[in-house]
Amino acid sequence: MGSPLSIPSMLRTEPGPEPVERLGSILADDLAAVDQIILDRMKSRNAPRVEDVAAHLFAGGGKRLRPLLTLAAARLCGYTGDSHIGLAATVELIHTATLLHDDVVDESRRRRGRPTANLLWDNKSSVLVGDYLFSRSFQLMVETGSIRVLDVLANAAATIAEGEVLQLTASRSLATDEATYLKVIRGKTAALFSASAEVGAIIAGASDDVVAGFRDFGLAFGMSFQITDDILDYRGHSGGLRKNVGDDFRESKLTLPVIKAVAEGTPEEIVFWKRVIELGQPGDGDFAKALQILERRDSLDQARSDAVEWSDKARLALSSVPESECGIRGLLMGLAERSVSRLY
């Protein structure tokens, strides 16, 4: 990828509270309504296990980024109805369902600093409650009565599922190139960010250009967000995420910084990466060694350039969307900017 696009400084957000917090307070009533819908839909008279698992998941918190995108897009497009609430709940349910299945596939033991559902109950419950959440999200989206919304969400679901299957085979092979990695994170993160923003604009009856602007914004923001996350797993940060440095490495996950380092690696370095990633045998001291190689090859900074470029693309995608009185467009741009500024 080339150098970051230039963004006029007037588009950059002011210092102060985080954009995610400012958006959250502007949209506080909507977010509370979303939480209420999620709680209501999780009730299952027939299968109490659903409620236990769901309560555990939603008590774990999380930033509700995807519902925020839907709500913000709808409001920014002047929407005054209430279908955006159900849609915002829909995207959060889809997200939660994929987390449940991811944790089974990754055999994860902790998420957001708490034990995963597959550890507390079992894999069976995680698979089936994931299916249940997905079916509930499906009912919610049908209630909007919009085939266009359903089309966007069906395509997102297919991209997510395809990305997950691709990751199964790609995440442990050193032959995985950047193009494949980008497909994986598009499925893992960007497809749902994109759909979340796009359906908010669609439900508000925005023009095709504006809808495309939100779709592109969500996609680029999602790519930037995931690349940043992958870098932070090596470099760490002082932000609010409770993810531990080195988690991806200990799980032998191939991410963008490693792909870049492998592409320029010496034969000796390739032997190292083969052992820790492909053979899955990272040992004591290997994380420090990996960091040394990544710094030597400038791989983390190169990955950061890519994340910044996606963040710039995200903000540009919104540049033709008119700003609202309460400054939602600026805050969405700020979200995309702050995401990568975790890297500075």
Add this chain to the structure above:
Amino acid sequence: MGSPLSIPSMLRTEPGPEPVERLGSILADDLAAVDQIILDRMKSRNAPRVEDVAAHLFAGGGKRLRPLLTLAAARLCGYTGDSHIGLAATVELIHTATLLHDDVVDESRRRRGRPTANLLWDNKSSVLVGDYLFSRSFQLMVETGSIRVLDVLANAAATIAEGEVLQLTASRSLATDEATYLKVIRGKTAALFSASAEVGAIIAGASDDVVAGFRDFGLAFGMSFQITDDILDYRGHSGGLRKNVGDDFRESKLTLPVIKAVAEGTPEEIVFWKRVIELGQPGDGDFAKALQILERRDSLDQARSDAVEWSDKARLALSSVPESECGIRGLLMGLAERSVSRLY
């Protein structure tokens, strides 16, 4: 449940080839088109594992009962378009996706006489390819452009998922009563049978009464079909199913005959059921002992009465639907009748 409803003999099918085969030959072109759509949609440029797993699944055969219901309902309602093909593919994909997740949850090793995908690949692939098939089915149903169809399928998906979670907790507990068992098999089998028939009628523009007739037919046929299957696991049959007698028992699954036997069991029999079902410790000779108890308590015949009653309900549900020239209504009624006649 009471005695079987009386059905006029004119509604009964003629002897000869099985109704499923006769329906299959009347709808042969449609079925071939369904298979082609499934094959096309299973292609994944990005994730070759999907194709491997899907090819294994669809090569395993199966009777394509659910697509047959959709195609038959649409044709019987005089449909001349081609949206029923995509819908029939949709219900088969949903069915296959649930089988993949079921096999993970049940830790099954064989299905239809062949190794399961979770055994050939791994649980991860089964979970994720199941998600992928479901997302593809979701795209297909959105292509119909019918919110009413989507509503029916979303509700079916929720009933299926809820039934699966309920089964997790209910299938090993002797406290499970008939009402709970009926909820489980409604989710496991009847909900998708019902939706398959109903969406065929909806897409054909049938009246609300006729749509309800197909919905009720599919539901009752599904209930009858699953109860019959559960009985056959004890009693066996000479039909084409390659399911082994005693599979459910060896997996300590609580099904209708056992629930009936437990309800009337002596203290000594309850101790036996506790050991083989709740504690999951069936041993040599226990299957023969279970059969003895089931015969002594008349549980298999009682369950058969229930299956026959559901089959009668299924046929009655179609009685106000006009017959087509090629006799599709009679064949659907014959399907429901033959399903339980496996028990004679």
